[in-house]
Amino acid sequence: MKTVLQTNTPLKGTITVPGDKSISHRSIMFGALAKGITKVTNFLMADDCLSTISVFRKMGIDIEVSDKEILVYGKGLHGLKKPDETLYTGNSGTTTRLISGILAAQDFETRLTGDASIEKRPMKRIMTPLSMMGADIKSEKDNGCAPLIINGRKLHGIDFTSPVASAQVKSSVLLAGLYADGPTSVTEPALSRNHTEVMLKGFGADISSEGLTAWIKPASELFACDIDVPSDISSAAYFIAAALLVPGSELLIKNVGINPTRAGIIKVVKAMGGKIELQNERVSGGEKTADIYVEYSKDSLKGITIEGDIIPTLIDEIPVIAILAAYADGTTIIKDAAELHVKECDRIDAMDNDLKIMGADITATEDGMIIKGTGHLNGGTIKSYNDHRISMSFAIAGLVSDAPVTIDDEKCVSISYPTFFSTLESLY
Numbered sequence: 001m002k003t004v005l006q007t008n009t010p011l012k013g014t015i016t017v018p019g020d021k022s023i024s025h026r027s028i029m030f031g032a033l034a035k036g037i038t039k040v041t042n043f044l045m046a047d048d049c050l051s052t053i054s055v056f057r058k059m060g061i062d063i064e065v066s067d068k069e070i071l072v073y074g075k076g077l078h079g080l081k082k083p084d085e086t087l088y089t090g091n092s093g094t095t096t097r098l099i100s101g102i103l104a105a106q107d108f109e110t111r112l113t114g115d116a117s118i119e120k121r122p123m124k125r126i127m128t129p130l131s132m133m134g135a136d137i138k139s140e141k142d143n144g145c146a147p148l149i150i151n152g153r154k155l156h157g158i159d160f161t162s163p164v165a166s167a168q169v170k171s172s173v174l175l176a177g178l179y180a181d182g183p184t185s186v187t188e189p190a191l192s193r194n195h196t197e198v199m200l201k202g203f204g205a206d207i208s209s210e211g212l213t214a215w216i217k218p219a220s221e222l223f224a225c226d227i228d229v230p231s232d233i234s235s236a237a238y239f240i241a242a243a244l245l246v247p248g249s250e251l252l253i254k255n256v257g258i259n260p261t262r263a264g265i266i267k268v269v270k271a272m273g274g275k276i277e278l279q280n281e282r283v284s285g286g287e288k289t290a291d292i293y294v295e296y297s298k299d300s301l302k303g304i305t306i307e308g309d310i311i312p313t314l315i316d317e318i319p320v321i322a323i324l325a326a327y328a329d330g331t332t333i334i335k336d337a338a339e340l341h342v343k344e345c346d347r348i349d350a351m352d353n354d355l356k357i358m359g360a361d362i363t364a365t366e367d368g369m370i371i372k373g374t375g376h377l378n379g380g381t382i383k384s385y386n387d388h389r390i391s392m393s394f395a396i397a398g399l400v401s402d403a404p405v406t407i408d409d410e411k412c413v414s415i416s417y418p419t420f421f422s423t424l425e426s427l428y
């Protein structure tokens with residue numbers, strides 16, 4: 001239980017948020033499959049990425065963790081060993097879905113599961129294409145969810161058209177494609193984050209993309225490399241929102257990844273009338289980064305429609321965007337975001353229930369929500385649904401609500417941002 005202190009103290013200064021979650025996961029996975037030592041700096045030390053480290057350690061990969069860096073002692077594409085026990089992926093959909101693609105091609109059987117949330121999330125979306133490649137992958141309870149039993153097999157290359165824009169699905173198939181007997185392609189309905197494509201190229205894979213399609217050729221080897229993880233725009237999003245909402249704020253968030261497949265929130269904040277600016281734009285390790293400068297602009301925030309191809313580029317930021325919408329003037333319509341139903345919790349239901357508790361005018365729809373912003377929210381006790389992004393979004397809502405916000409169980413922030421509350425509280 002956590003009550004957020006309302007504040008009138010402007011949020012000023014320069015902050016850094018932790019490393020990108022998607023890139024941190026992939027640095028361990030690809031490092032494990034490469035030959036040599038992959039050095040990772042600014043790795044996200046949060047529960048989800050620790051789950052990835054834990055499963056690869058169980059498959060015989062030495063991973064040295066220090067304050068300065070992570071060293072992954074890769075054993076090559078065929079160097080993983082059969083784990084002695086079930087691989088437990090905690091709350092992490094990325095770990096579960098991406099390693100399924102790798103496990104589908106190993107010469108051993110694995111059982112894979114995670115926490116209560118993971119055991120409810122849809123795995124058919126990876127089971128279908130991996131089975132088309134020849135994989136033997138079963139849902140233990142035959143409900144399309146984990147626990148999964150994966151028996152490694154020889155895989156065939158396929159051309160897969162995914163019904164969902166999901167980087168986890170795309171990456172799972174591309175990783176299996178590394179081991180296939182011919183080229184594999186994945187075409188999505190809208191472009192999802194492309195970190196797998198960018199990073200695997202850096203590890204020496206023959207991978208390319210154009211428009212909505214990514215291709216990979218089977219690999220005989222990957223090669224270790226150094227990865228400096230940019231700060232996570234999904235974590236920066238909470239501080240972008242905080243600075244927009246707390247009067248007098250001027251915040252600089254340093255070295256944030258602004259890969260166009262992730263940076264939809266910048267466009268949305270601009271379209272809503274928020275004062276936000278990218279400074280010092282540069283490219284590091286194939287990923288665009290920038291410092292993000294944000295100024296208080298609650299009084300000029302307007303409702304907008306958010307739909308179509310931009311949705312995958314801000315899918316994890318929709319809860320905090322919904323908070324901004326409630327504090328804006330006018331109607332915000334979020335469409336084409338049915339994927340929110342199958343995140344760490346059902347984020348459409350969660351936002352609908354919690355924003356109603358705070359007195360917002362919100363209507364949940366099949367594929368999103370409609371929020372009539374009134375410029376203010378009451379306080380209230382909201383449920384986190386054990387979802388880190390719901391917790392952090394309502395912590396931001398509570399900074400400027402009429403009465404305090406209490407979050408029933410806020411500890412889940414450790415999934416992606418263990419130091420979230422200490423960073424927030426250090427600012428006022």
Ligand code: S3P
Nearest residue numbers: 022094165166167168169315316
């Ligand atoms: C992720 C992909 C997205 C995102 C998740 C991380 C990734 O999920 O929501 O937080 O690292 O590939 P989907 O692939 O289900 O859209």
